[in-house]
Amino acid sequence: MDEKLLSIDNATNELIKKAQTDGVETIWDRKENMKPCPMGEKGICCRICAMGPCRITPKTPRGLCGASPDVIVSRNFARMVAAGAAAHSDHGRDIAHVLHMSSKDGNYKVRDEAKLINLAKRWEIETDERDIYDIAHEVAGVALNEFGKPFGNLTLPPSLPEQRRKVWEDLNIVPRAIDREVVTVMHSTHVGCTADADSMLNISMRTSLADGWGGSYMATELSDILFGTPIPRETEANLGVLEENYVNIVLHGHEPSLSEMIVLAAEDPELVALAKEVGAEGINLAGMCCTANEVTMRHGVKIAGNFAQQELAVLTGAVEAVIVDVQCIFPALASLTDCYHTKFITTSPKARITGATHLEFDEEKAFESAKSIVKEAILNFSNRDNKKVFIPKSKSHAIVGYSVEAIINQLDKVVNSHIDPAGTVKPLADCITSGVIRGAAGIVGCNNPKVKHDYGHIELIKELIKNDVIVVVTGCAAQACAKAGLLSKDAKRLAGQGLATVCELVDIPPVLHMGSCVDISRILHLVGEVAKFLNVDIPQLPVVGAAPEWMSEKAVAIGTYVVSSGIDTWLGVAPPVTGGPRVLEILTNELENIVGAKFFVEPDPVKAAGQIIERIEQKRKVLEEMFEKKEELAKA
Numbered sequence: 257m258d259e260k261l262l263s264i265d266n267a268t269n270e271l272i273k274k275a276q277t278d279g280v281e282t283i284w285d286r287k288e289n290m291k292p293c294p295m296g297e298k299g300i301c302c303r304i305c306a307m308g309p310c311r312i313t314p315k316t317p318r319g320l321c322g323a324s325p326d327v328i329v330s331r332n333f334a335r336m337v338a339a340g341a342a343a344h345s346d347h348g349r350d351i352a353h354v355l356h357m358s359s360k361d362g363n364y365k366v367r368d369e370a371k372l373i374n375l376a377k378r379w380e381i382e383t384d385e386r387d388i389y390d391i392a393h394e395v396a397g398v399a400l401n402e403f404g405k406p407f408g409n410l411t412l413p414p415s416l417p418e419q420r421r422k423v424w425e426d427l428n429i430v431p432r433a434i435d436r437e438v439v440t441v442m443h444s445t446h447v448g449c450t451a452d453a454d455s456m457l458n459i460s461m462r463t464s465l466a467d468g469w470g471g472s473y474m475a476t477e478l479s480d481i482l483f484g485t486p487i488p489r490e491t492e493a494n495l496g497v498l499e500e501n502y503v504n505i506v507l508h509g510h511e512p513s514l515s516e517m518i519v520l521a522a523e524d525p526e527l528v529a530l531a532k533e534v535g536a537e538g539i540n541l542a543g544m545c546c547t548a549n550e551v552t553m554r555h556g557v558k559i560a561g562n563f564a565q566q567e568l569a570v571l572t573g574a575v576e577a578v579i580v581d582v583q584c585i586f587p588a589l590a591s592l593t594d595c596y597h598t599k600f601i602t603t604s605p606k607a608r609i610t611g612a613t614h615l616e617f618d619e620e621k622a623f624e625s626a627k628s629i630v631k632e633a634i635l636n637f638s639n640r641d642n643k644k645v646f647i648p649k650s651k652s653h654a655i656v657g658y659s660v661e662a663i664i665n666q667l668d669k670v671v672n673s674h675i676d677p678a679g680t681v682k683p684l685a686d687c688i689t690s691g692v693i694r695g696a697a698g699i700v701g702c703n704n705p706k707v708k709h710d711y712g713h714i715e716l717i718k719e720l721i722k723n724d725v726i727v728v729v730t731g732c733a734a735q736a737c738a739k740a741g742l743l744s745k746d747a748k749r750l751a752g753q754g755l756a757t758v759c760e761l762v763d764i765p766p767v768l769h770m771g772s773c774v775d776i777s778r779i780l781h782l783v784g785e786v787a788k789f790l791n792v793d794i795p796q797l798p799v800v801g802a803a804p805e806w807m808s809e810k811a812v813a814i815g816t817y818v819v820s821s822g823i824d825t826w827l828g829v830a831p832p833v834t835g836g837p838r839v840l841e842i843l844t845n846e847l848e849n850i851v852g853a854k855f856f857v858e859p860d861p862v863k864a865a866g867q868i869i870e871r872i873e874q875k876r877k878v879l880e881e882m883f884e885k886k887e888e889l890a891k892a
């Protein structure tokens with residue numbers, strides 16, 4: 257591997273070179289010129305009141321109000337968690353609103369009735385002899401109430417083991433209403449409120465749980481109800497999926513309420529005909545970031561790339577429009593698209609960007625609205641400057657669509673129907689307890705120019721599967737895997753013998769694509785079910801999480817709810833907490849005694865893999881002894 261290259265991905269390196277030739281800047285240029293503030297890096301600057309900004313130095317060991325470094329660091333951390341939880345949860349709320357407007361003849365319909373009925377029953381909503389849309393509207397109403405209900409706690413999903421709930425109850429971190437937890441963080445971090453790092457971190461954990469087991473969980477379940485529960489399907493990934501003679505549309509952002517309609521609009525015969533009229537062979541949709549994950553999981557839409565590649569898509573000179581909604585969208589796309597013919601179209605009032613063309617997406621007239629946005633892209637085809645076009649050849653085959661339901665369906669292939677019931681996680685639990693699979697890792701998160709692009713994800717994952725650790729992926733980590741060929745069934749040749757055998761028998765790749773960032777709730781669901789099946793708490797399982805290239809506040813919320821759920825989490829980039837010794841001690845050590853798991857920070861993915869495997873083996877030893885004792889007791 258050439259150390260000078262900024263990415264392990266050829267297409268990325270080729271387009272970074274093109275940026276230099278074209279004289280435009282990318283995130284890597286901006287990174288080169290940015291000298292991070294050492295205070296910010298350690299989390300010891302505070303600007304939450306006008307007596308400040310204050311920063312901690314040897315001469316000024318406290319803020320003007322007397323806040324210690326730990327207080328400042330813990331408040332800053334809590335606000336990151338709150339912002340991340342707010343982003344995921346507001347996404348979940350929007351999907352609940354869409355469910356509320358669904359109708360038999362409307363644009364948004366119920367696609368997974370069984371999942372809707374199941375959720376309705378869980379929430380004690382009458383389902384017998386009722387119109388499916390009446391049920392849907394009532395479910396949406398209950399879902400929306402979870403955001404701001406005045407009393408009691410969040411209705412947590414049944415996949416949460418009782419032992420875990422008890423831990424949270426004892427710590428008083430069972431989330432109440434989703435919005436309430438975010439508001440509480442904003443209140444407690446105000447000047448003159450919480451000034452105790454331990455307490456601040458407890459509040460952060462509760463807020464993160466409102467995301468993972470609340471807002472994100474809801475976003476996933478309601479999206480499945482509305483747009484269909486994913487099943488395995490084939491796709492292709494990387495910038496080579498753009499096509500020279502087609503109208504290329506890159507869909508970027510997060511919420512499936514927009515992307516689902518764009519997918520439909522791009523198939524509309526009237527618009528396909530228009531594309532031909534303007535000289536193209538058709539319309540080619542490709543996804544970016546989590547929107548890519550949503551539409552590839554449900555429709556097999558090709559994946560253009562992950563977070564760091566968003567500018568590179570424009571640099572191909574072959575993209576007629578980048579259509580975005582919310583989250584993870586570079587404002588830099590506005591000036592970059594000025595240098596090419598590409599239209600940068602914002603659609604959400606929550607994320608308007610100066611310099612972009614704003615075509616607001618109207619959910620009330622969703623299909624018509626999506627059509628007019630797609631039309632804008634088609635009409636831009638004739639503006640393409642062929643001299644500027646360069647589409648890299650790289651693209652890889654991938655299998656996506658592993659929802660929990662799809663995984664259980666695959667597991668049913670190895671169930672002996674004379675002995676065991678179908679439709680459970682037993683085969684997975686058996687593989688883990690027997691040691692054929694040593695453990696499982698959820699690798700998630702973003703790209704970050706502090707890490708060689710995709711290197712953190714791919715090196716870590718290759719090491720893990722080689723050592724018989726099955727990997728599930730979401731977000732931009734999933735797209736890194738798709739590009740590197742790890743989501744193909746052939747990738748089992750890179751797995752250890754135990755995992756390769758399981759892949760062969762169950763007919764799966766060694767790395768399973770479970771969806772977008774909100775779909776990390778699918779991972780919680782699966783881990784919770786395995787823990788419940790084995791009657792253990794989550795921290796007793798040989799299961800880990802990792803975010804080797806994380807960058808967003810959403811990732812901080814995710815990491816915090818994963819650890820609070822009892823899953824050790826490895827970070828490839830240090831969070832801005834190193835200036836608070838007490839905060840650092842809690843996060844990387846004491847949390848283990850509090851919630852059964854903690855954070856590890858390790859920038860070297862090979863070293864991280866070694867630590868993960870060691871940790872998994874420690875957990876296995878305890879688990880195996882526990883099961884041996886149980887067996888002996890049963891025999892006696």
Ligand code: SF4
Nearest residue numbers: 302305308310319321
């Ligand atoms: S809250 Fe305290 S530390 Fe923060 S800016 Fe105000 S005075 Fe400074």
Ligand code: SF4
Nearest residue numbers: 563584701702731732
């Ligand atoms: S993984 Fe990170 S960069 Fe990618 S979509 Fe999710 S939050 Fe954004």
